[in-house]
Amino acid sequence: LLDQIDTLSGQIGTLTTRIDHLLAQADADGGGVTDETAATTGPSTVERLAEIPGIGRAGAQSILAEIGLAMTQFPTAAHLVSWAKLCPRTVQSGPVTRGGKTGKGNPYLKGALGEAAAVAAKTDTFLGERYRRLVKHRGKLKALVAVARSILVIIWHLLTDPFARFCDFGADYHTSRINTERRMRNHIAQLTAMGYHVTLEPAA
Known part of the structure; x- marks a missing residue:
């Protein structure tokens, strides 16, 4: 069993190194900040996204694998949120108006954002306070979706400007x-x- 754990750990390390290399190469091709030039020009895209509460380096890699580095296909943050099926929907039937489901979207992206939102909800940050304010009258699930949507909007702004850095507003x-x-x-x-x-x- 220990040998199997060592083998899997080695494979994880190899894949992690390969992911870092591919993201650094894509960063360079997209005009972003690479790991090789981080010492002179700033952190890489993965490191900038990892500064968002709840994401971390692995979460940033997962999100970038699903949406890419170039935001040319998403003119605004609302386009990205809509594509990810995280925007609120309104269902109207006659005089009755109610909230609808957000839709399926990309399950891997929504999973990574959901995990990030759950972690951010426990922090003493703007995102954590946003969750605590919403959960009182919206419920846990809707509050987490709202935080995940906010995280995705932040990611869009960071990917649109390769030199932008995350700045927390505070709780x-x-x-x-x-x-x-x-x-x-x-x-x-x-x-x-x-x-x-x-x-x-x-x-x-």
């Missing part, structure tokens, strides 16, 4: 920005209803 993003903007809109609406004309100016 307090919603409270520090979204809630502030919501209060501001509410105050403006109240003043407008009272007959005032509100003009916003940046702070000095």
